[in-house]
Amino acid sequence: MATRKYSKRALGEAAQGYLFMSPTIFTLGLFLVAPILFAVFLAFHKVKLLGGMDFQYLGLDNFTRFFTDQRALIALKNTGFYVLIVVPVQTFLALLLAATLNAGLKGQRFFRIIYFLPTLTSSAVLTLIFMWMYNQNGLVNQILSMFGLPTYNWVGDPKVALIAIMIMNIWSTAPYFMVIYLAALQDISDQIYEAAEIDGANAIQKFWYITVPILKPVTSFVVIMGIIGTFQLFDQSYIFSGGSGGPNNSTLTVVLLIYQYAFKNLGTMGYAAALAFILAAIILIATLLQRKFSKEESLY
Known part of the structure; x- marks a missing residue:
């Protein structure tokens, strides 16, 4: 009962x-x-949403189409190149900025605010500002000319258009990860560094043999978040190219291609959905590989 x-x-x-x-x-x-x-x-369907809904079952055709779609392969190549460059550079820059701010320099609060400002700026606004700077007569080319360096058509040249987006995103995303590193650095006991100084370690040795190994779990998190974010590049590429992925498909990314197939081409909504799942699988595989090759345990 x-x-x-x-x-x-x-x-x-x-x-x-x-x-x-x-x-x-x-x-x-x-x-x-x-x-x-x-x-x-x-x-798994060919979809027609306008003029009356129509669904035609295709099986795995939308997924196999990816391997014969030249624009999809170009988009994947561009995205992969973008990820391979941006993630390591922004991770290293974030760690370097955090270590500098954690060194007890004068005015570090002021510099923390200045460094973090790019993260607070709207992505669309930031892209428009950089497009103005990247103009052929813009600020970037003027600075290059002052030092006698070659200038570029940053927005219209297929060879440098994607690199221009990389520079902008590294500058805007590194401060976000800097804050994460800075919080982790402040949690490291000073006694570890004091013991290293007694053993005769200099600043570089303390950073390389103490700071970097201790921050491995944080670095793993930063890299994973960076991989997820960079694989989803869309708005900057869209604004730079006016939604086309140009010039000559040089700024075409997988997410931008998904957008084009979903909302600009009739009858390819199903293929866009398949591309989205392929991208999700690629991100998952990349994340799992990163976790496998990084040691998650903390050393203190």
């Missing part, structure tokens, strides 16, 4: 809990789970 009462009470408490959670469950189901399931459905 006591067990039955206890069961009824437990069921009542569980029902009450789910009742309180129901708004959140409904919201997540409507705006997260349902779109994912619908995207899975679209990935």
Whole structure:
């Protein structure tokens, strides 16, 4: 009898809990789970959404089409090149900035604010500012001319257009990861550095043999977040190229290509959904590989 009462009470408490959670469950189901399931459905169909909905089952054709789509391969190549350059550079720069600010320099609070300002700026506004700077008669070329260096058509030259976006994104994203590194650096005990000084270690040795190994878990997190963010490059490429991925597909990324197939080409919404899942699989594989080749344990 006591067990039955206890069961009824437990069921009542569980029902009450789910009742309180129901708004959140409904919201997540409507705006997260349902779109994912619908995207899975679209990935296996040829979809016509305008002029009356029409779904034609294609099986795995949308996925196999990726390997014969030249623009998709170009987009993947551009995105991969972007990730390979931006992630290591922004990680190193973030660590370097954090270590500099953590060294106890005068005015470090002021420099923290200055360094972090790019992260607070809207991505669209930041892109427009850099497009003005990248103009052939803009600030960047003027500075290069002052030092006798060659100038470039940063926006219109296929050879440097993607590099221009890389420079802008490294400058704008490194401060965000700098804050993460700075918080981790302030958590390292000074006694470790004092012991190293007694053993005769200089500043570079302390940084390389103490700071860097201790921050391996943080670096792993920063690299993973960097990989996820860089693979999803869209808005800067869209604004730079006016949505075309030009010049000559040099700034075309996978996410921009997904947008083009989903909203600019009729009948390719299903293929766009398949590309989205392929991109998700690539990000997952890259993240798992990074975790496998990095040691997650802390050394203190």
